Amino acid sequence: xxxxxxxxxxxxxxxxxxxxxxxxxxxxxxxxxxxxxxxxxxxxxxxxxxxxxxxxxxxxxxxxxxxxxxxxxxxxxxxxxxxxxxxxxxxxxxxxxxxxxxxxxxxxxxxxxxxxxxxxxxxxxxxxxxxxxxxxxxxxxxxxxxxxxxxxxxxxxxxxxxxxxxxxxxxxxxxxxxxxxxxxxxxxxxxxxxxxxxxxxxxxxxxxxxxxxxxxxxxxxxxxxxxxx
Numbered sequence: 001x002x003x004x005x006x007x008x009x010x011x012x013x014x015x016x017x018x019x020x021x022x023x024x025x026x027x028x029x030x031x032x033x034x035x036x037x038x039x040x041x042x043x044x045x046x047x048x049x050x051x052x053x054x055x056x057x058x059x060x061x062x063x064x065x066x067x068x069x070x071x072x073x074x075x076x077x078x079x080x081x082x083x084x085x086x087x088x089x090x091x092x093x094x095x096x097x098x099x100x101x102x103x104x105x106x107x108x109x110x111x112x113x114x115x116x117x118x119x120x121x122x123x124x125x126x127x128x129x130x131x132x133x134x135x136x137x138x139x140x141x142x143x144x145x146x147x148x149x150x151x152x153x154x155x156x157x158x159x160x161x162x163x164x165x166x167x168x169x170x171x172x173x174x175x176x177x178x179x180x181x182x183x184x185x186x187x188x189x190x191x192x193x194x195x196x197x198x199x200x201x202x203x204x205x206x207x208x209x210x211x212x213x214x215x216x217x218x219x220x221x222x223x224x225x226x227x228x229x
Contacts, residue, residue, distance in 0.1 A: 001223060002171060002216045005048065005178045006186055009064040010035035010209040018098045022090035023132055025058050035209025036064040040071025042228050043211055051175040052078050054167055056085040056182060057137050064209070065180035083138060084162035087182035091149030092122040094130050115202040116151070117191075123149035152201065156188040163189060171220060186212075193222055 010032030014021040028036065049072060055061045062081065069075050093101060093113065102110045113121045124130050125148070132138045133146045147154070171177055179186075183206050191201045193214065206212070207227075215223040 002174070002218075002220070003048075003176070004171065004214040004216060005043070005050070006189070006212045006214065007039055007064065007068065007178065007180050007210070008183055008186055008206045008208050008212075009060040009180060010039075010067075012060045014095075015208065020090045020093040020096050020098060020101070022087055022094040023058065024094050024130070026060060028060050028063055032060065032064070032209065033067065036067035037071060039064075039209050039211050040068040043068065044072055046228055048072070048211075049176060050074055050077055050178045052080070052170050053178045053180065054080050054082070054085065054162075055180040056087070056185065057081050057083050058086055058182070061085070061180045061182060065178070068178070068180065080166060082162050082166070083141065084158045085179070085181045085185050088152065088155045088184035089132070089147040089150040090121050091147075092124050092128075094124075117153045117156075117198045117201060118151055120149050120151050152184060152188060152191075155184050156191065159185050159188045160192055163192070168220065171216075194225075 009028070011029045012021060012032055013026045013029050014024065016029045016031070050069075053065050053069065055065045065079060066075070069077065098110065112119045126133060131146070131148070132141075133143070138146060145158075167177060167179070179189075181189075186206055187201060187204055190196065190204065190206075196204070211228040212225060213228060214225045217223055
């Protein structure tokens with residue numbers, strides 16, 4: 001049996017302000033820092049240690065992992081950052097208040113954009129300041145890889161190659177892995193590991209800052225999963 005630990009970053013400033021975040025690189029809130037520290041304390045208390053970490057290129061996930069590893073006295077382990085573990089790109093919704101967006105478009109439409117694996121939020125243009133092609137961290141990506149909007153299925157299309165090509169090989173070597181990422185990149189990964197239907201993943205909620213443990217067999221198939229609190 002092998003254990004994999006997933007953690008959604010601690011509360012971000014946009015989480016606190018009830019805004020769509022996506023690839024907007026906002027920091028952790030004060031509560032988010034405390035959530036990350038508590039996650040590290042919980043993992044320490046339960047005797048966890050890790051050989052390698054994975055995260056996105058967004059500071060809220062990077063800092064969460066850093067804080068967790070500091071609590072574990074594991075800042076020395078290698079950490080791989082990839083845009084493929086970024087939050088889903090919410091297009092023109094990024095930065096908007098969720099309640100105000102519901103008032104404008106209707107709660108049903110907004111919920112569909114948020115949870116339907118195939119629903120696309122309104123897209124931005126390449127002239128928009130939010131276009132990731134303007135950000136140095138994405139300068140190596142092709143125009144095709146740079147999203148204007150994204151649904152959960154498209155998020156899965158970029159997360160799963162990273163899982164198969166970078167994370168799984170480490171686990172095959174019996175490396176103990178922790179992943180710090182985002183609500184939707186983790187939702188995409190969980191949909192794959194748990195073989196969830198579109199309907200099941202629609203209702204899947206992942207709390208911020210709480211370690212989620214997956215126990216996997218030799219074929220990396222799920223035995224069970226649970227939150228550590």
